[in-house]
Amino acid sequence: MTASDHKASAHQPDQMPDRTATGGHMLVSHRVVLSLGSNLGDRLDNLQEAVDALFDAPGLDYVAMSPVYETAPFAPPGEELPEQGDYLNIVLVADTRLPPENLLERVLNIENSMRRVREVRWGPRTLDIDIVIFGDVVLDEPDLTLPHPRAHQRAFVLVPWADIEPDVLLGDHGRVGDLAAAAVREGGPDAVRRRDDLTLQPPA
Ligand SMILES: Nc1ncnc2c1ncn2[C@@H]1O[C@H](COP(=O)(O)OP(=O)(O)OP(=O)(O)O)[C@@H](O)[C@H]1O
């Protein structure tokens, strides 16, 4: 399967396969896209630590990683953006047999174990991991919304993602490559700068 091959079938929550006999693993594999960002401390180190930790346990298989981007802090129009430094952002593609809630648990555990600092909404943080898509799964639960409800407007997600999967569709919003181009037109080219001098190692 290639990185742009999103063939996972749509699952509404009430159609999820019975997982009781599979030790928390699903019978089907889903291609997932994760967005990682850091703008506090050693930003590149934080991202590397998160990449390694994500794939440290069974259930998530690495597929591809975007280049590293340096990005201006972004908040939706109308939201106050506290003073803070630029982010480093990447996007990861992976395959998983975990159910969405288990992947979210892994993500939150890693954020917590890295002593994530985030005191105010839209404020700086050592590490932020968002689940952008989980196959074609659509979910609207209090603690998990899929696809991520704001990803289609975020150049810091779309531009790195478009480098590795430009033809994938983000829910009803359209092609990732087109969304990335629109986000760059909106935010200006300086808001998202590729940093080819900064490299991350794929997980061991
Ligand atoms: N698709 C998703 N990926 C990650 N977290 C999600 C998702 N949908 C809902 N959440 C919930 O969002 C909660 C808060 O996330 P977080 O503090 O990272 O928000 P944020 O980074 O400030 O803003 P944003 O959600 O816009 O990126 C998490 O505890 C999680 O339960």
Ligand SMILES: Nc1nc2c(c(=O)[nH]1)N=C(CO)CN2
């Ligand atoms: N540039 C950039 N801006 C952000 C980021 C991020 O990762 N990069 N994360 C946010 C909350 O998820 C809010 N704003």
